[in-house]
Amino acid sequence: MHQPKHPLRRQRLRGPRARKRMTWQRRGRYFYLRFIRLQGSPDAIARGLAVGAFAGMFPIFGFQILFGVFLAAWVRGNKLTAAAATWISNPFTYLPLFAFNFRVGQWLLQAKEFEFGQLQQLHWQELLALGPNFIATWLAGCFVMGCLAGVIGYIVGLWLILRLRQNHSSRQGKG
Numbered sequence: 001m002h003q004p005k006h007p008l009r010r011q012r013l014r015g016p017r018a019r020k021r022m023t024w025q026r027r028g029r030y031f032y033l034r035f036i037r038l039q040g041s042p043d044a045i046a047r048g049l050a051v052g053a054f055a056g057m058f059p060i061f062g063f064q065i066l067f068g069v070f071l072a073a074w075v076r077g078n079k080l081t082a083a084a085a086t087w088i089s090n091p092f093t094y095l096p097l098f099a100f101n102f103r104v105g106q107w108l109l110q111a112k113e114f115e116f117g118q119l120q121q122l123h124w125q126e127l128l129a130l131g132p133n134f135i136a137t138w139l140a141g142c143f144v145m146g147c148l149a150g151v152i153g154y155i156v157g158l159w160l161i162l163r164l165r166q167n168h169s170s171r172q173g174k175g
Contacts, residue, residue, distance in 0.1 A: 040078045042161040047077030050154035052085025057146035059098050059138070064089065085153060098138070105141025 040048075055068035064086040072082035089097050105111065111133065 042158055042165065044076060045078045045081050045161050046154045046158035047075050048072045048079060048081035049077075049085045049157035050150040051075055051077055052082035053088050053153035054146040054150035055082070056086040056088035057097070057101065057149055058142045059094075059101075081157075088149065098142075101141035101145050102138050103141065104144055105137040105139070108140050108144060109137050111137045 051071035051074075052068040055064050055071055058064065058067065060067060065083045068082040068086040069079045071077075072079045
């Protein structure tokens, strides 16, 4: 007699490593459900996302998460969402993000004394040795882009959490 193939049975035949491995689809579903089930109002979650994106725009490596969580506590936002949103800047995006922030600061402050081409070869200590004008230019760009990221993060986050929760609750009502 032929037995129908069952997904768990196939995994058992592949060995213990196959059971431990999650598929991308399962991971996506897991993070979707975690996002839907976040504690707090949609407004608090969106505030956490906004301040986390704001904190992520600053070059305070290692302290961005602490800064984001502090800001989330201050504005009564979701601290977990704030910590996650600081990863807008990560090892893959540091260089282009902070270079862009520096350019924005140059444009805002009309600071023409620094040529970005020569700055790309400098190390962290040499960048700080350029003085307060360089740091002010950089931080001005980070602040403006952080404000923009915060506003966009709040609007998109609020819309997204409201929509996802509504879709999730309507599906729960059907089943």
